[in-house]
Amino acid sequence: MTLLGLIKYAFVLLLPALYLAHRYYSAERTRALPPVAPDPEKPVKTIMQAPRDDLAPPKDDPFTLEQLREFDGSDPSKPIYVSIKGTVFDVSHKADVYGPGKSYSIFAGKDGSKGLGMSSLKPEDAIPDYSGLNEKDRKVLDDWHSFFSKRYNIVGRVTDHPQPLSSNL
Ligand code: HEM
Structure with a gap:
């Protein structure tokens, strides 16, 4: 070799x-x-906003889906509302996200529960009727409800939501 x-x-x-x-x-x-081991002193870094500890007590004002449309951010003198499973949240302080033309404006001034559950930004999915969601997507929707509950003031509830209020969170 x-x-x-x-x-x-x-x-x-x-x-x-x-x-x-x-x-x-x-x-x-x-x-x-x-x-x-995760250090409880060090909060996990996330790009999502942190939960707030200064939320106002939830209000129970009635809104029809039609009335909700007023609060889609197109009139800057009015607050911006997002409804999830019929719970109406005031998201005005995140106009950079929900305002007209912004990333999640599709959910402003309406109840887009189905789209939130499906992780869809398609206008045709941003509707209140989430009855067609599978178990996994319902869990996603519930997680969004809980995410919003910790960050936004509740200003009321939708009175003509297609799902009966008893099935809301
Ligand atoms: C490539 C896909 C996506 C990326 C990179 C992305 C990125 C982000 C980022 C960076 C935030 C934090 C925004 C902020 O607080 O300024 C956020 C929040 C959020 N995202 Fe997405 N996202 C995506 C897809 C989606 C989809 C498909 C949905 C539909 C449900 C969605 C719904 C939301 C919602 C509701 C928030 C919460 C905003 C808030 O109130 O703080 N995202 N996303």
Whole structure:
């Protein structure tokens, strides 16, 4: 065998051995590390806004779906409302998100429960009737309800929501 052949042969044998050794030692290293427990002092970083502790007591003002349309942000002198499962939230302080032409304006001045549950921004999905949602999407919808409840003042409820109010949160 030539010297070159010998070197090639050594390489072929050496590479898998190096790979296996690397795997073995990195596995050992990981095992040796203490488990990382989340630090309750350090809040988890998220791009979503944090829950608020200065919310006003919930109001129970009645709104029809028709009346809700007034509060879609197109009149800057009026608040912006988003309804989820018939609960009306005042989202005015997030006009940068719900105002006209902004990312989630599709949900302003209406109850777009179905679209929220489906994670859809299509106008045809932003409707109050969420009866067609599967279990997973209903959970997503409930999570949004709880997200909004912790961040926005409740100003009322929709009186002509297609789902009976008893099935609301
Ligand atoms: C590529 C897809 C998406 C990206 C990158 C994205 C990104 C984001 C970001 C960065 C925020 C925080 C916004 C802020 O507070 O300024 C947010 C919030 C939100 N997103 Fe999305 N999003 C996406 C898709 C969707 C879809 C499909 C929906 C439909 C349900 C949705 C609904 C929302 C809602 C309701 C909020 C809460 C806004 C609030 O009130 O704070 N997003 N998203």
